[in-house]
Amino acid sequence: MKRILVVEDEASIREMVALNLKLAGWEVVEAPSAERALEQLHAGEPCDAALLDIMLPGMDGLSLCETIRRDDPDIGIIIVSAKGQEQDKIRGLSIGADDYITKPFSVSELIARVEALVRRVRRSAPDGRVAEPDQLVSGPFVLDEKSRVLYKAGRPIDLTQVEFQIMQLFFKNPGTALVREKILEGVWGKGYFGDVKIVDVNIRRLRMKVEDEPSNPQHILTVWGYGYRWNA
Known part of the structure; x- marks a missing residue:
């Protein structure tokens, strides 16, 4: 099963996003802070993707993005920013995020973005085997x-x-x-x-x-x- 880390300090948003991702077939790991997210990444199974809110208590989402990318070059990372945070988006992409989405967002758009990102990351043959090396x-x-x-x-x-x-x-x-x-x-x-x-x-x-x-x-x-x- 595809596995995604959702890092969001607002419980209502995090739970809503997690519920819809689960309904779409994802195993979801939830974290209210960057520090907790890193604990879960180090202790559990690897994730295929991560959805990181920028505004977090303690370590912010951009620093978390940089840390995750340094440890795992293969994970797909989407950062979540509020409207008007153009420089945050650019910085996030510069330090390793693959995509960004702006609040408020629709659940259907979010799931489409996540699915598209993981399809890009998982370059595999039609039968599921990894493509021949070249x-x-x-x-x-x-x-x-x-x-x-x-x-x-x-x-x-x-x-x-x-x-x-x-x-x-x-x-x-x-x-x-x-x-x-x-x-x-x-x-x-x-x-x-x-x-x-x-x-x-x-x-x-x-x-x-x-x-x-x-x-x-x-x-x-x-x-x-x-x-x-x-x-x-």
Whole structure:
């Protein structure tokens, strides 16, 4: 069964979200604080996804996001922010969140987001077996689809699931200018509720990892007014 961590200090919201996720087939782990969430993550079975409210007592949701991502590069993370917290959304994406949703949100939208996120994280064959390992090579870079690690001149670079999928898209379209909307659809899926800013944030994060000089990128190039192009 799919397992999700829900971290929300308002009991009524947490219980409502948990109930609807359970009805949708999820095993739900509830936590009223970041500290309790970390205790449960360390003590129990791993989670496929985490839904983190930003405004929490004690450690906030952004610090929790960073801590979880440092320990688990594979878990899908959605942060929950209030309207007007644009900088919090950007920071959350920069430190490892895969998506964000704004309060107030509909339960159907939330479940759709969570399901879409986990589908992206679980790249498996139709019969449930993990797909056969493969490697994509582009210049000095090797993208290992089994370990989901990027290598640059033999040096491993750990990627989040979203970063990995963006690199897959680049490697399969070398030298091609990809419009932001194509990247959004290719990684986040059709019907994604968010906007293209999430692409730009992840590109900035990728440049910090793959470029020798992120301020003067040589591999992930900006096509002004359009999108991005991969150059090995």
